[in-house]
Amino acid sequence: MQGQSQQQAYDRGITIFSPDGRLYQVEYAREAVKRGSASVGVRTADGVVLLADKRIRSPLLVGESVEKLHKADDHVGIASAGHVADARQLIDYARRYSQVNQLRYGEPIGVETLTKAVTDNIQQYTQVGGARPFGVALIIGGIDDGQPRLFETDPSGTPYEWKALAVGANRSDIEEYLKEQYQAEMDLEGGIGLALEALASVNEDGLEAEGLGVATIDSETEQYQVLDEDEVESYLDEHDLLPDDTDDEE
Amino acid sequence: MQGQSQQQAYDRGITIFSPDGRLYQVEYAREAVKRGSASVGVRTADGVVLLADKRIRSPLLVGESVEKLHKADDHVGIASAGHVADARQLIDYARRYSQVNQLRYGEPIGVETLTKAVTDNIQQYTQVGGARPFGVALIIGGIDDGQPRLFETDPSGTPYEWKALAVGANRSDIEEYLKEQYQAEMDLEGGIGLALEALASVNEDGLEAEGLGVATIDSETEQYQVLDEDEVESYLDEHDLLPDDTDDEE
Amino acid sequence: MQGQSQQQAYDRGITIFSPDGRLYQVEYAREAVKRGSASVGVRTADGVVLLADKRIRSPLLVGESVEKLHKADDHVGIASAGHVADARQLIDYARRYSQVNQLRYGEPIGVETLTKAVTDNIQQYTQVGGARPFGVALIIGGIDDGQPRLFETDPSGTPYEWKALAVGANRSDIEEYLKEQYQAEMDLEGGIGLALEALASVNEDGLEAEGLGVATIDSETEQYQVLDEDEVESYLDEHDLLPDDTDDEE
Amino acid sequence: MQGQSQQQAYDRGITIFSPDGRLYQVEYAREAVKRGSASVGVRTADGVVLLADKRIRSPLLVGESVEKLHKADDHVGIASAGHVADARQLIDYARRYSQVNQLRYGEPIGVETLTKAVTDNIQQYTQVGGARPFGVALIIGGIDDGQPRLFETDPSGTPYEWKALAVGANRSDIEEYLKEQYQAEMDLEGGIGLALEALASVNEDGLEAEGLGVATIDSETEQYQVLDEDEVESYLDEHDLLPDDTDDEE
Amino acid sequence: MQGQSQQQAYDRGITIFSPDGRLYQVEYAREAVKRGSASVGVRTADGVVLLADKRIRSPLLVGESVEKLHKADDHVGIASAGHVADARQLIDYARRYSQVNQLRYGEPIGVETLTKAVTDNIQQYTQVGGARPFGVALIIGGIDDGQPRLFETDPSGTPYEWKALAVGANRSDIEEYLKEQYQAEMDLEGGIGLALEALASVNEDGLEAEGLGVATIDSETEQYQVLDEDEVESYLDEHDLLPDDTDDEE
Amino acid sequence: MQGQSQQQAYDRGITIFSPDGRLYQVEYAREAVKRGSASVGVRTADGVVLLADKRIRSPLLVGESVEKLHKADDHVGIASAGHVADARQLIDYARRYSQVNQLRYGEPIGVETLTKAVTDNIQQYTQVGGARPFGVALIIGGIDDGQPRLFETDPSGTPYEWKALAVGANRSDIEEYLKEQYQAEMDLEGGIGLALEALASVNEDGLEAEGLGVATIDSETEQYQVLDEDEVESYLDEHDLLPDDTDDEE
């Protein structure tokens, strides 16, 4: 009781500290991320893999319209989890920031530079009043000087670099799978397989291509590329991740 | 009890997260949408159908003045459900955005582009303080490069693309009907029939032409066109959706 | 009990939604309208009639100074119910908007266009913080391209078009009378009679010319015209609506 | 109990409606007016009379310094009741507005025009947040095109025109007297007498010239003129309104 | 109980009315004035006297530094009671206002004009939000066209003119003494004596020159002049107001 | 109980008065001053002495970095007690103000002028909302026209001039010592001794040179000068104020 009523006192204000030094609004924004379906990122020896679970609930919904995978620049992709409309704001910010960088310096923006510009923007919403934090986490993947890089932004505005990670629902279970299976020397195909398997590890009924988004950024071409549904289907088939009987599905 | 009093603590502030990561004001705005009479959208092989239930309660009210169907651009129509005055703000925004696009690029705006401009505008009202979210959902239909497209905007600012959908009162029942009867290869006439039948499925007493608004955007002409009352009447008659005895109606 | 205390939680904030999707401040502003004496509008075949009950309580008060009927433009009149000072703001807005339209386009503003400009202005006060909604409803009548038009603006900022309507005290009773007696083919004189009779239907003691304001906008002349007290008196006499014994009146 | 606690919920906010459509802050500002000593205005056939009860409590106070009568323009006077410092703001506003009008149009401002400019200013303080309403009522009297006019502004920003009125303490009792005795054909002298008698009707101990302010605006001269103490004394004497024994007064 | 809890509801907001039309923050500011040591003003036939009780509690404090008497202009002095730092703001305002007047019109500002400029400034802090009222009362004395004038400003922003007055602690007792002893035909010396005697009437232990400030503005010289400690001492001696045994004083 | 709960109602708002006319935030800021270690100022016949207790708790802390003594201008020094970071803001303000004065008038700023500029700045933070008061008291010492001057600024923004004073912890005990021992004709050395002895009177274990800051402003040189640790040590030794056994100290 005591603990709870005390907590209530601090979690209403947008940007204030609790007595134990926590920012509840930021922590609640993390809960908003957990409510969103998962996205997965894997860094391989020759590129980055982004995978998004679109969680499509109606056959009338057009799957491609569920925005969880975004091209931020030719060589940078972003997968999100959490509040979709919030994600769009940050994606827009990232795109504009990339374009301005290209115009100003005549070269593509670095993935780390871009990530930190985004997190600094996020941080402002956790410190200055008059707005709530962003309820979204991003996986930003791309190629920096020929090297694959994979970053996370969280609602506090902290940037992290990962070899492989998940954001959104079931994050810790998916990461557990990644931790056990990750190998730095994997190629892109291996990375796609690992990402799908990790996501499947928390979906007992298997995965359907229509409900997934998969994108890669190859170290050589430095191009963001989205796999079409058939390609995803064949990966799922190859890794035996399709539902046992897809006809029973709604 | 516990649950309820806890909820009360978070749903008063306009733009803050609850401990479980929800934005109550946005969810309440969704309730405002549900309080509004339904609108229906259907994407067919050769165009888009928009249908609005105007719910006219007095014979002294001029039916055409109930604003639920709007022309946003020559090739784009919008049907709304929820707070009428809020809808007008978003429609105005959509119209100005379309015009500016035409002036700047010399070509009609894409339906998806327009939808996302509208949802980004909506999102701002859910994150930045000093205003409440929009209490309205829109169905935005139109032709993109000859293809019929059908989008939804919700109070959180998330865009969705649909084959067929309903917003407002009885949404799930109407969508249930649409899901069972929808066929992608329908023509516009078939789409109008489906929309009317879906709406009628939740109105036991039948539908009256005067209380309905129907508009189409044909893939060929790329023109938003409103059906007149007689046309609607004949569709209702054809599908046997008229009230059994219209004379008993007030 | 539960219901009431829950309501209290939401109706204090100016612009936030209640859990069931209502905007209490707007609904309370509607109560402010109901507290005001009634105004009536009737659309006839050859013009529009506006009638206002001035509810004059003291013989020392100068009846003409009670502002319930306003000329917005040569061809547009406005009757109000509710908060008088709020009405003045909207009337001023309507007048300035009409003048600017005249200057910019060289022609009189459309009645529908004007109404929607006013309702958009009203809507802003229901969404953006820092001010309360307008506690007033307007009846805007005038001539559009030779056609009589009659609109209502409510505190939510929704525009409605009517054949005949009442706003303010006893609205539903007056409208009940209008619904039964309204005939579209009435001429202006008939419209004036109907309006007076409808108002009298909720005033058992009869009506006095001094306490009423009557204005017409004729489709031919397209001029807003106020009836003088004698004219109103003779209408009242003709329709047998005068108090039985006016001498007993205070 | 219920009623009271419910009221408390609404009367704290500056500019919000109560569930029954009232603006409590405006109603409380009216209470501030009632706390102030009375002012009286009388419109006669050949001019306007303004009378102010200065309620001087100490012989050390300089009576002329109690500001209740003000010259707004050559042909317009203002008497106030309520919060003195608030009145000064409105008087200043009225004076500046008059001067600007004179400069811009080369002629004196109309009394009605001036009154409505003042009430529109008052209304803003009742709708837009960040300030409280004005706690004062004004009687604005003057000559329009040779005609005497007499207006009231109340804390809601509503303008009223009167033949005779009182504002401040004992308003209704004084107006009762005015209602019984008022005659439109009175001359200025008669108007002064009526105003003094009306005020005396609520002051059992009689009136003293030193504690009163009397001003007239004559239709012919169109000049605001303050009576000196001797003149007021002789009027009081003539109407037998002096205290029985002024020596007993403090 | 009832009364008190009701009061609490209204006295927290800075600028709102209570149900009985009072502004609690202004009334509390008046309490801040009462907490300050007294200042006294006396208008005599040939000038104005200002007296301030500095209430010096430590022999280490430099008496002259206690700011209660200020020269606002050559011909205007100000004595204050209440919040010292607030007083400084108003004094600064008065000085700047006087200087600007001198520059603009080439002549010294009128005492009444200056007083009203100060009270208008004070009033703003009682109506517009975002700041508290000034917790200080001023006695403004000076010469207008050769005539001595003596004004008071209170925390509501109301100006009063007095023949003699006190502000601050024991105001009513001091004014009682003034009321009994005041004579309009006194000269400046008589006025100084009266002011000191009035202050001594509420200080049983007598007065010490070091703890007092006395200033005069002579009608002839029109110059603000501060008495030095010896002069004050001799006045005290002459009027037998010194402590019986000053050695016992701390 | 009553008293306390009533107090709570008023001390949360930043700048509002309590019913008894107090500004709680200012009084709490005074508590912040008391929480800080003491500073002492002494005015002697030939200059001013400033002494600061740095209260150094760790041998790893660099004593000079504890900011309690500041040079504001060549001829002005400032010692502070309370919130260190707040003090820095006021010191910066004082420095910039001094420089601007030098540039504008070509001569060093007066100590009294500077003090009042600082207190006016402090006052703003107690009246205008959106910020808290400064939690610091300053001792401002310097030379005005060859005369030593010693001022205090408190959190309310009131300036005081002193012969000798203390601010911060144990203020009243230190001042008691000063009051008993102060002699106006002391020279600077005597003043240093008095300041150290006064501080030692509340430190039973003696004083250490490393934890103290001592500065003087000589009337002749008009230069702010900080004593080095050895000089302080020898003063302490001379006055027998060193700890009995400094080796036992941490």
Add this chain to the structure above:
Amino acid sequence: MQGQSQQQAYDRGITIFSPDGRLYQVEYAREAVKRGSASVGVRTADGVVLLADKRIRSPLLVGESVEKLHKADDHVGIASAGHVADARQLIDYARRYSQVNQLRYGEPIGVETLTKAVTDNIQQYTQVGGARPFGVALIIGGIDDGQPRLFETDPSGTPYEWKALAVGANRSDIEEYLKEQYQAEMDLEGGIGLALEALASVNEDGLEAEGLGVATIDSETEQYQVLDEDEVESYLDEHDLLPDDTDDEE
């Protein structure tokens, strides 16, 4: 109970004082610092050492991406503890401030000057409303005129200079170790060893090079330099601080 509920009343507001003169939000921000992993700074005879514990919890996280060590200028490094995203804002501020200084004065910024610019920035967030304090402490180390300097900034905005210090988790235990072992004449290698040993003193399981960041600023080169993982490993090995059996580590 009493104490706690009283505390709750004051710790919600961002920038207000509690009755005992504390700023709770600042104290809670200090708790946020304690929640962060430790950073250590040591000043040696020939340079400064900065050490950061990155507390890496997953092998998939890229250690270098955990931002706790930053180069602010060629000759200045910063280690942080607490809220990472907040730290980034202050680091950015420090970098921009350094660059502007270089551009304006043509020479590198002083370490003390830079520290105080940062703390002044921090202080603003504790006094002015609309934002929360920074939840981070910084260790700023560098070379001033050839001398090594080591500063701390805390959430209140107070600057401290240290010979050696720790911020973040287990601060007092680490400082205890530093206090016992610190020798001013150490060289850089000795300083690195001391920092590592001090951190190891609170990590029973030993330290791993991958989870640590070590940087030095040499007095001669005046260059910020980060040690690579192998160098750190060999230091750990040399000081016998490696985990007993690194293979068991996750």
